[in-house]
Amino acid sequence: MTPESLAAVGLLHEQTGPVASITLDRPDVRNAQTPAMWRALAELGASLPEETRVVVVRGAGHSFSAGLDRSMLDPAGTAEGVESVAGLLTMSDEEMATTIDAYQQGFTFLRDPRFISIAAVQGYAVGAGFQLALACDLRVVAEDAQFCMKESALGLVPDLTGTKPLVESVGYARALEICVTARMVGAAEAVSIGLALTSVPPTELDGAVADLAAALTAPLPGAAVETKALLQGAAQRGLDEQRRLEREAQVRRFREVAALMAGQ
Numbered sequence: 001m002t003p004e005s006l007a008a009v010g011l012l013h014e015q016t017g018p019v020a021s022i023t024l025d026r027p028d029v030r031n032a033q034t035p036a037m038w039r040a041l042a043e044l045g046a047s048l049p050e051e052t053r054v055v056v057v058r059g060a061g062h063s064f065s066a067g068l069d070r071s072m073l074d075p076a077g078t079a080e081g082v083e084s085v086a087g088l089l090t091m092s093d094e095e096m097a098t099t100i101d102a103y104q105q106g107f108t109f110l111r112d113p114r115f116i117s118i119a120a121v122q123g124y125a126v127g128a129g130f131q132l133a134l135a136c137d138l139r140v141v142a143e144d145a146q147f148c149m150k151e152s153a154l155g156l157v158p159d160l161t162g163t164k165p166l167v168e169s170v171g172y173a174r175a176l177e178i179c180v181t182a183r184m185v186g187a188a189e190a191v192s193i194g195l196a197l198t199s200v201p202p203t204e205l206d207g208a209v210a211d212l213a214a215a216l217t218a219p220l221p222g223a224a225v226e227t228k229a230l231l232q233g234a235a236q237r238g239l240d241e242q243r244r245l246e247r248e249a250q251v252r253r254f255r256e257v258a259a260l261m262a263g264q
Helices: 003-008 035-047 085-090 093-111 128-135 150-154 163-170 172-181 187-192 202-216 221-232 239-262
Strands: 011-016 019-024 054-059 116-121 124-126 138-142 146-148 198-200
Touching (some): 003 011, 019 035, 054 128, 116 128, 116 202, 128 146, 221 239
Antiparallel strands (some): 011 019
């Protein structure tokens, strides 16, 4: 995607060597999200260069993302030709599910094993914002971060792929309580329950994320890719299957390392 097409939906993309930075750039509305943004995220994710090893997602200004742009829920609140969430109500059940699937792809690309994704969260991460942070492998948060799964307060459910990583991070009971009560989870609690890696003062967030990205790009690319793939499905596999996959991955690693040493 071109910088101009990304800017039109409120996104910025910068590539610095193996590190891709994706910024939600609508600070005037606390980086509220739209269907057009979700579709652009999916397209951007599919077009990231092969050398990408880390993807950092952040929000411009003082908030990560306040969630869905509420104007998207008002059929009369969007311009003609602009895709809105309210437009889902005009569709059949099958069409609605297919459209939501397309929206979800703006989140699922962050789980691609070929890179590690980091959410740099400052201020509010609400609803779709919370789910975008959850779509990332790792979360580093500022001390003012506030997470909230707001969907239940609107009579809805989290449908942008946030439920699975939330349960994986904090367990079923805590995930259920966070979702159904729609309460705020602050930075200190997020770290204590395993939702975030660490919290730092807001002025130190960019530096902490940069240090983490540097550490993640230090090993050989194949080692990081294989390790992420092994860990992603470990909880759902039996021990014998996991052992087999470890063996197969290690054979590939030994072969690549040996080839590199031979070529020196």
